Amino acid sequence: GAGVSQSPRYKVAKRGQDVALRCDPISGHVSLFWYQQALGQGPEFLTYFQNEAQLDKSGLPSDRFFAERPEGSVSTLKIQRTQQEDSAVYLCASSLRPSVWNEQFFGPGTRLTVL
Amino acid sequence: AQSVAQPEDQVNVAEGNPLTVKCTYSVSGNPYLFWYVQYPNRGLQFLLKYITGDNLVKGSYGFEAEFNKSQTSFHLKKPSALVSDSALYFCAAGGATNKLIFGTGTLLAVQP
Numbered sequence: 001g002a003g004v005s006q007s008p009r010y011k012v013a014k015r016g017q018d019v020a021l022r023c024d025p026i027s028g029h030v031s032l033f034w035y036q037q038a039l040g041q042g043p044e045f046l047t048y049f050q051n052e053a054q055l056d057k058s059g060l061p062s063d064r065f066f067a068e069r070p071e072g073s074v075s076t077l078k079i080q081r082t083q084q085e086d087s088a089v090y091l092c093a094s095s096l097r098p099s100v101w102n103e104q105f106f107g108p109g110t111r112l113t114v115l
Numbered sequence: 116a117q118s119v120a121q122p123e124d125q126v127n128v129a130e131g132n133p134l135t136v137k138c139t140y141s142v143s144g145n146p147y148l149f150w151y152v153q154y155p156n157r158g159l160q161f162l163l164k165y166i167t168g169d170n171l172v173k174g175s176y177g178f179e180a181e182f183n184k185s186q187t188s189f190h191l192k193k194p195s196a197l198v199s200d201s202a203l204y205f206c207a208a209g210g211a212t213n214k215l216i217f218g219t220g221t222l223l224a225v226q227p
Contacts, residue, residue: 004158033215035217041219042217042218042219042220043159043205045215048213048214058214091159100209103161104159104215106159108156108157108158
């Protein structure tokens with residue numbers, strides 16, 4: 001079966017532009033996570049959904065970052081007025097069960113470059 | 116603050132030799148510990164986890180990890196390394212919050 005997919009794989013934006021990153025989790029997975037991975041670093045937690053409910057958004061770095069999962073499947077991470085420090089790989093992961101301590105399945109990531 | 120440390124940026128080992136990739140953690144509450152592996156141009160893949168129970172956890176591809184509460188460590192081990200094990204390895208930990216904290220990663224290079 002298909003794994004977690006993300007699109008686009010690469011995105012180049014001019015500073016100040018808005019971007020939208022899409023995540024298609026594994027069908028039936030309840031939990032969905034977004035992470036930000038800077039070059040040479042490990043993934044950093046951004047936000048967590050259980051079905052359509054956003055249970056934790058404490059990792060979002062500013063109010064320019066917004067995530068949604070309106071029907072409990074596909075999720076979109078939106079970044080408004082992008083800044084150079086937003087350049088990173090954005091990872092999406094899903095998990096079958098509600099608990100955050102289950103195995104997470106990661107997508108390939110979207111590499112965002114802000115010029 | 117919660118944190119995960121992987122003190123080695125890179126570990127080099129000859130094929131057939133045992134390997135160890137080190138990880139220490141600091142979390143509030145009971146620790147939940149994970150190892151993930153990242154191959155080039157592929158997403159992170161789950162290797163193993165410790166939630167509770169036996170301190171020695173066995174995972175995919177012959178890897179295992181030992182939870183040591185007194186040393187707050189969760190080192191990844193394999194008795195005999197393969198060239199195909201060469202990849203970037205991440206340790207991750209969680210505790211009283213919903214967040215998984217990742218280390219900075221250790222590049223494992225297995226020489227034939």
